[in-house]
Amino acid sequence: MSQAPAQTQPPPAGPLEAAQGASWLHRLDPRAKLAVALGLSLVVALGQSWPAALTALAVGLAALASARLPWRQVLGRLAAVNFFVVLLWVFLPWRLGWDNGWQVGLDPEGLRLALLISLKTNAVFAIILALLGTGRVEHVFHALAHFHAPDKLVNLFLFFYRYLHVLKREQARLAWALKVRGFTPGNNLRTWRTYASLVGVLLVRGYDRAERVYQAMLCRGFSGTLWLLDHFHWSRRDTVFCWCAGLVGLGLAILNLGGAVWS
Template sequence: MADVTLIQMHWWQLAALVIVPFVVLALGVTLLRRLARVRGAEKGEPDWSVPQLENTAGKSPLHQWDVRCKIVTILVYSFMITAIQQMTPAFIAIGLSCLVLVVAQVSLAKVLMRLLAIVGFISMFLLIMPFTVPVHSGDTVIVFGESNWLHFSLRGFGLAGTITAKAVAITLLMEPLLSTAPLPVILQGLSRLGVPEMAGQMVLLSYRYLNVFRHEARRMSAGMQVRGFRKRTDMTTIRAVANFLGMLFVRSFERTERVFDAMRARGYQERFPEQAELRLRALDLVGAGVWLTVGVALLLCDRMVW
């Protein structure tokens, strides 16, 4: 197109533009994981046979907020963030999410680990979209060498950056949602909002016993290594791993039957006792209204200002 702005660059500059940032990102991810591992080693190996369903006692406004109102507000606000189309409001949304983190007084380590979970997702957007987005009229395109088949679109990079910023803003909100109320109370709130109660019970039991089964798998793996088992690419390893998975399934099934029998013996009738008395106050509705007003203001700025 005649009105497309072309910027000529050398091939070695492609490495500086693409490879170097991702190397820095990989080093940062490795450093964060090592830091989390070191902190875990300092605190000692947790006893997963009795996993902690967090007490999450706190005095912040998010701790005192009614869990039903909190779930609905954060969910609707997250959909508002996904509707943002410009990069500047998306970065403002990140700033607002960071402000919520400060108000909620959540653990920075947990927030970083949640961000690490989406690194691969957002990295693919930043890597692929600038090279694959169609060239439109008025775009600025970087061309490498004499080839016209490989181009770097600044508009595509802006789109990828906007998607990344929105993903980060929403991810940052998950920690205030999950860390300011115990998991049973959150599931109780979802049940009051219409989610089937059996689904909440399945999530709670899965959370409780997934770590138990992981502990069982580690114990079995340690026993195999003590007996001289080493992973190799041969049929012996495949048979040993198959036996390992089969035995883990059998033990998990037997434990599940024992747990269910114990629950029935204690009077379980397809309902769990309520963990908290949920009361919707006027202050909760005011907080929801203020938060959603901020979301609407972001959308208006996105559509009318930028």
């Protein structure tokens, strides 16, 4: 069996994601972080006022700064999200009208919305990144299970995350197999056909793998339950954090009400 270089030089324990950090956010219970992330996101997403959106962004950026995540990674992820924000700006703030020919102008209401959505998107994303990016990914799924999210959903996340890495490795192997036989991608039908079959092969292999994984689980007595091994420890720090976050949420909600009257 050929093996990717990543396997011949195993990295140290711990997932790729920034879980090894040591900020105060890293030490919180994943359940507290998940609850706060969901709660604050909801409050921010429902907000309609400038003061609330600006404060939320400030809170998010402050949390992100104190999480001390690798900044390159953070910028990369922010860029990915803001790609969609840019798409928004392409359509939302413009007005098209007829006045002896087509006229394109700025629409103040569209502009306001686009700006508000941009602020809120970045605020929510910063909060989520600071809270959920500071722990192992699987802990987020486990926390979901602790909140009695549907088993199917949790299992889907777990399997998806586990086999994403296998899929990535298989994709890399297939890409190498193409390369060593002199394949160079170009903008032609042959390239697209090759990529299509690559995706096809990945799908078929994925299906086969799913079947084998299920068989292996059956061999170990699987009868529908995925077991959660408890390893979360709720401490006073988490209770305090939840209260503080609750107050921040309340503050944002009040700013939102006040702001709505004010604007």
